[in-house]
Each structure stands twice: as structure tokens, then as C-alpha cells.
Amino acid sequence: MKLSLAPIPWFWDRARVFDFYASMAATPIDIVYLGETVCSKRRELRPEDWLEIATALAGAGKEVVLSTLTLIEAESELATLKRIVDNGRFLVEANDMAAVDLLSARELPFVIGPHVNVYNGETLALLARLGARRWVVPTEVSRAQLAALPDRRLLQMQTEVQVYGQLALAHSARCYTARAHNLQKDACAFVCREYPDGLPLATMEDQSFLVLNGIQTRSAAVCNLLAQWHDFAALRMDIGRIVPQSAGTAQIIDLAHAVAVGRLDPAAAARELAAQPATPHCNGHWHGAAGMEQVE
Amino acid sequence: MRQRVELVCPAGSLPALKAAVDNGADAVYIGFRDGTNARNFPGLGFSAEEAALGVDHAHARGAQVLVALNTYPDTERWRAATAALATAASVGADAVILADPGLMAHAVRVHPDLRLHLSVQGSATNRHAIAFYHRHFGVRRVVLPRVLSLAQVLNLVGRVPVEIEVFCFGSLCVMVEGRCALSAYVTGKSPNVHGVCSPASAVRWEETPAGRQSRVGGMLIDRYQDGQPAAYPTICKGRYRVGGHVYYAIEEPTSLNVVEILPELVLGGVAALKVEGRQRGPAYVARVTKVLRAALDACCADPARFVPRQEWLDELNSMAEGRCHTLGAYHRPWQ
Numbered sequence: 001m002k003l004s005l006a007p008i009p010w011f012w013d014r015a016r017v018f019d020f021y022a023s024m025a026a027t028p029i030d031i032v033y034l035g036e037t038v039c040s041k042r043r044e045l046r047p048e049d050w051l052e053i054a055t056a057l058a059g060a061g062k063e064v065v066l067s068t069l070t071l072i073e074a075e076s077e078l079a080t081l082k083r084i085v086d087n088g089r090f091l092v093e094a095n096d097m098a099a100v101d102l103l104s105a106r107e108l109p110f111v112i113g114p115h116v117n118v119y120n121g122e123t124l125a126l127l128a129r130l131g132a133r134r135w136v137v138p139t140e141v142s143r144a145q146l147a148a149l150p151d152r153r154l155l156q157m158q159t160e161v162q163v164y165g166q167l168a169l170a171h172s173a174r175c176y177t178a179r180a181h182n183l184q185k186d187a188c189a190f191v192c193r194e195y196p197d198g199l200p201l202a203t204m205e206d207q208s209f210l211v212l213n214g215i216q217t218r219s220a221a222v223c224n225l226l227a228q229w230h231d232f233a234a235l236r237m238d239i240g241r242i243v244p245q246s247a248g249t250a251q252i253i254d255l256a257h258a259v260a261v262g263r264l265d266p267a268a269a270a271r272e273l274a275a276q277p278a279t280p281h282c283n284g285h286w287h288g289a290a291g292m293e294q295v296e
Numbered sequence: 297m298r299q300r301v302e303l304v305c306p307a308g309s310l311p312a313l314k315a316a317v318d319n320g321a322d323a324v325y326i327g328f329r330d331g332t333n334a335r336n337f338p339g340l341g342f343s344a345e346e347a348a349l350g351v352d353h354a355h356a357r358g359a360q361v362l363v364a365l366n367t368y369p370d371t372e373r374w375r376a377a378t379a380a381l382a383t384a385a386s387v388g389a390d391a392v393i394l395a396d397p398g399l400m401a402h403a404v405r406v407h408p409d410l411r412l413h414l415s416v417q418g419s420a421t422n423r424h425a426i427a428f429y430h431r432h433f434g435v436r437r438v439v440l441p442r443v444l445s446l447a448q449v450l451n452l453v454g455r456v457p458v459e460i461e462v463f464c465f466g467s468l469c470v471m472v473e474g475r476c477a478l479s480a481y482v483t484g485k486s487p488n489v490h491g492v493c494s495p496a497s498a499v500r501w502e503e504t505p506a507g508r509q510s511r512v513g514g515m516l517i518d519r520y521q522d523g524q525p526a527a528y529p530t531i532c533k534g535r536y537r538v539g540g541h542v543y544y545a546i547e548e549p550t551s552l553n554v555v556e557i558l559p560e561l562v563l564g565g566v567a568a569l570k571v572e573g574r575q576r577g578p579a580y581v582a583r584v585t586k587v588l589r590a591a592l593d594a595c596c597a598d599p600a601r602f603v604p605r606q607e608w609l610d611e612l613n614s615m616a617e618g619r620c621h622t623l624g625a626y627h628r629p630w631q
């Protein structure tokens with residue numbers, strides 16, 4: 001099973017993004033997804049910058065995929081989408097049906113991102129006919145739901161599941177980071193840049209709950225499926241996805257890689273990651289329970 | 297020229313359907329009692345027989361019946377979904393409101409004469425996404441998620457080969473519909489698969505010295521002092537602590553109400569206005585339908601000089617969640 005790195009969900013400045021991917025080139029990650037998937041106002045990196053990073057990573061032997069915006073409303077966002085679709089070199093991850101529409105019209109192969117709703121074999125087969133070559137499983141899909149699906153390999157389609165990272169739970173027209181600063185989205189002053197791992201939200205009982213990331217809401221708990229690695233072969237999983245965080249991403253990749261090549265026991269790796277300070281873990285969705293639960 | 301915009305009202309039961317039709321709805325939307333739609337609440341929804349009676353009642357009065365079948369069925373629920381589709385066709389539904397692409401492909405194959413609408417759960421927020429559903433399934437109408445500004449809504453009208461339906465009143469999803477896993481995360485039950493958000497089985501009310509508290513999946517959502525009206529707890533409308541402040545970090549418990557921008561919607565060419573609320577009773581449906589019928593008639597007759605009457609606003613506010621309303625995303629500064 002291969003390992004992939006999800007697009008950076010957070011708003012990091014240009015230098016940090018370049019540094020991050022320079023360090024990723026040295027890790028055993030197989031596939032790197034690049035691009036802004038949350039907010040089109042985040043333009044620290046120009047399209048040329050992303051292509052420069054993509055070229056460098058490809059040179060380091062990584063498979064590079066360009067990811068598209070999840071919530072597309074404006075014409076300017078469609079224009080950016082078209083540029084990504086027409087990049088001429090790299091595979092594209094479609095995070096909205098607009099991307100599927102453009103990619104399939106050009107008869108280009110594509111990855112179904114986690115924000116396109118696929119829950120059954122009919123939809124998978126339809127998207128396979130339209131050019132989908134890989135499917136990133138939506139966050140709430142369980143092991144049992146996956147097991148009930150037809151074999152994706154018969155559709156010439158790979159399956160990718162997020163194995164480590166906070167879960168992307170919702171997207172909105174509203175920017176909750178700006179709201180926390182009493183700012184409107186149109187005058188947000190890019191306050192999300194102050195939160196390289198998002199802005200934590202707790203209940204009134206100070207129970208860690210969610211993370212505000214601009215228009216996106218993520219789980220505060222980290223979804224950690226490393227201990228479930230033994231499920232993956234039987235479920236015909238091809239790729240495990242890791243979500244970037246501001247610190248420790250390379251170590252997580254190393255641990256996951258050790259598990260993937262059979263050098264480390266999955267349970268031991270999961271325990272090691274769970275021992276990191278201040279990171280509650282969860283795996284409920286995988287077990288068909290509330291996503292925030294940690295089912296042993 | 298007199299404008300024509302359909303008023304589409306919710307019906308969770310046959311009495312609610314009659315209330316909507318008899319008070320001036322152009323169309324009602326219903327769902328079956330089988331978990332195949334986004335209002336999978338105990339005691340709500342139609343049997344096949346009730347749906348047939350509802351279609352008869354509506355058609356006899358010139359109104360249409362649209363059947364919402366807008367969950368995303370997983371493998372286990374696939375048969376229930378295709379069976380519901382067959383039932384919708386057999387009772388003479390005027391259209392089905394779908395979200396799942398696989399189910400749409402099935403509908404095109406098995407029920408080629410059935411008119412398809414794309415549910416708000418389909419998350420189509422731009423012209424290319426809409427074009428996808430039109431190209432592959434011949435979708436005739438799209439219900440837009442409640443995340444677009446008025447300018448964005450009007451920009452879509454005429455640029456897409458389908459009719460545009462927008463929400464005009466009722467509870468407000470602030471997250472893009474079809475792309476919200478908050479309920480799944482907290483309760484294990486989701487709008488997408490189970491047709492529920494913050495299901496009653498996961499909700500707990502507690503009386504404490506600090507006040508009346510609501511919980512979903514054990515998480516504290518809100519707290520009310522004596523006499524404060526308490527809202528049904530949903531995760532996106534809770535009070536939380538962010539950066540040392542406690543506030544409605546995502547959205548206040550409030551309702552959507554577009555009466556003040558009706559002329560823009562009418563003149564802009566929106567085909568239909570949808571009222572949220574299949575979980576509401578017939579009395580509520582009757583009152584909301586009656587007020588919105590009056591407002592829409594007045595607006596369509598003379599959009600340029602339309603002014604919302606205070607009595608309409610008062611009546612609608614009295615029925616609104618949190619007893620207050622917002623234009624939501626239609627009003628750009630809200631974003």
C-alpha cells in the first residue's frame with residue numbers, strides 16, 4: 001500500500017509551503033497532492049509556484065496530483081479550476097462536480113476527491129466511465145460500507161483512505177476564522193494565517209471539539225487508522241492518506257511507512273502517534289460509529 | 297408582464313400536504329417513510345398509499361407533487377432507494393428530487409419519463425457542476441445550496457440550461473448541504489446517508505444549576521437561563537469557546553427569510569422558491585404557505601413597487617427558529 005500526502009488545508013505563507021515540500025521530498029511519501037482546496041482568497045502561492053513545487057517533487061520521484069477547490073461559487077474560481085485542469089502534465093483531484101465535468105469533457109483521467117459524494121457502486125462505475133482512476137473515500141464512510149462495494153480494481157480504479165489527520169467535516173459560505181475576529185469574509189485580513197493548525201473551538205465545558213479553518217470546519221481529534229492497517233488489504237485499499245500539520249508530518253510519514261512495509265506493528269505505530277501530546281485521536285467513522293469516538 | 301415563480305412547500309404528512317395545497321402552494325415536496333430522504337424523522341413521511349392520495353389532492357387543485365429522494369444510498373440502502381424511485385413514478389409524482397449520481401443514472405435508465413430535480417444535497421454551487429447533472433441525467437431543475445449570494449444566484453439564472461430553485465424560508469443550513477459531516481462526526485448519523493442531522497436519539501436536555509442545557513452525542517451545544525427560548529440543538533448552531541470568547545461560533549439559531557429580496561429573485565428569473573420544513577406540522581405549513589403566497593402574489597404582480605408588509609414579517613418571525621431571521625448568504629455581508 002502506498003502513502004499520500006493530502007493538500008495543505010491550512011493557510012501557510014509562501015516560504016513555509018516551499019520549506020514544507022522541500023522537506024517532504026526526503027520522506028518516503030509516494031504521492032503528493034498540491035494546491036489550495038479551501039479558500040480562493042488564499043493566494044500566497046501563484047499557479048507558477050505550485051507548478052514549481054510539483055516539478056521539484058516529481059523530480060524527487062513523487063507522484064504529484066493537483067487538487068482543486070472544494071466549494072466553487074465565483075467565475076474567478078472556475079477560471080482557476082480550468083487552469084488546473086489544463087495543466088497538461090499532472091493528474092488532477094476533483095473536489096467538486098465542476099472539476100469532474102471539465103476533466104471528463106477533456107477525456108482526462110482524474111482522482112475523485114474526498115468532497116465528491118460517492119457512497120455506492122453505481123456512482124463509482126459512472127465516474128469510472130467518465131475517467132476516474134482513483135477514489136478518495138469520503139470521511140464518513142465506514143469499513144462495512146467499503147466492504148459492501150464492488151471491487152474498484154475491476155473498474156481500473158484505486159482506493160485511497162485518510163489514515164492520519166484531522167477530518168474535514170464541513171464547508172460554508174461563511175468564514176468562521178474571520179467571524180472569530182469580528183471581521184467579514186470580504187475584509188478578512190487573512191487572519192487564518194495566524195493559525196497554522198487552525199483555530200481551536202471547544203465546548204462551554206472546555207472539551208476540545210472542532211477546528212476552524214476559514215470556511216472549512218475540521219475535527220479537533222486526529223483520525224488515526226494506523227491500527228486498522230490489517231483491514232486495508234482485505235478491503236483492497238491502495239493508498240493511505242496523511243494530512244499535513246505544522247509540525248511532525250515527516251515523523252508521521254515515517255511511522256506510517258514503517259507500517260506499510262511491514263517493519264512496524266500497526267498497533268505499535270498507532271500507540272506511538274497517540275502518545276503525542278494534546279492530540280485526542282478518533283476512528284469512529286471507520287467502525288460505523290460517531291466519527292469522534294475512539295473504538296478499540 | 298406578470299412574473300411566474302413557483303412556491304414549493306414542505307409536507308411531512310398528508311394533512312401537511314393538504315394544508316400547503318389548500319393555502320396556495322404551487323408544488324409540495326414530500327418524502328417516503330423509508331429513510332430515503334433528508335427528513336428521516338420518526339413518524340414523518342408518506343407511505344405509497346398516502347403519496348397517491350396526496351398526488352390526487354394536489355393535481356385536482358392544479359398543484360404538483362415533488363418527491364425528495366435525496367440521501368446518498370450506500371450499498372445496503374440501494375434497494376430501498378430504487379424501490380422508492382419506482383414508487384414515486386407509480387404514484388404519479390411530477391418530479392423526483394435526487395442527489396446521488398448513481399441513483400440518477402438508474403432513474404434515467406429505468407424511469408426515462410420521470411422529471412429529475414437536483415437536490416440541494418447535490419451541492420451544485422456553480423454552472424459547471426450544474427452542467428454535469430444536466431448533461432448526464434437531463435436534470436431539469438437545480439435547488440441551490442444556501443451558500444450563494446444573491447448576485448451569484450442571479451448570475452447562474454440563464455447561464456445554466458436548467459431551472460433554478462432557491463430556499464426562501466425556514467431553518468438555515470450554514471454549511472454546504474451534502475458536504476457536512478458534523479452530525480456524522482458527533483452522532484454517527486448523517487444527512488447524506490441516514491437523512492438526519494442531530495437526530496433526536498442523540499439529543500439530551502438537562503436541567504442544571506447553570507441553566508437548561510442541550511447536548512448532542514454528549515457534547516454540550518447550548519445553555520439557556522430561565523425563560524430564554526431554547527432551540528433544537530444542531531452542531532452548527534451551538535455556543536462554543538473560541539479564543540477565550542463564548543459565542544455562536546458558527547451561526548445563531550435563526551431562520552432564513554427572503555421576503556425583502558423577493559423582487560430581485562422574481563425579476564432575476566428564479567423558477568421556484570422553496571420553504572424548508574417537512575418536519576413541521578400542518579398548522580405551521582398552512583400559515584407559512586398563506587403568508588408567502590400573499591407576498592409572492594403581490595411581488596409578481598408589481599415587483600418594482602413591492603414592499604413587504606409588516607404583518608407578513610411579524611407572522612413569519614413568530615414562526616421562525618430563534619424568532620429572528622436572516623437573509624443568510626444572499627446578503628453578502630452575512631458571509
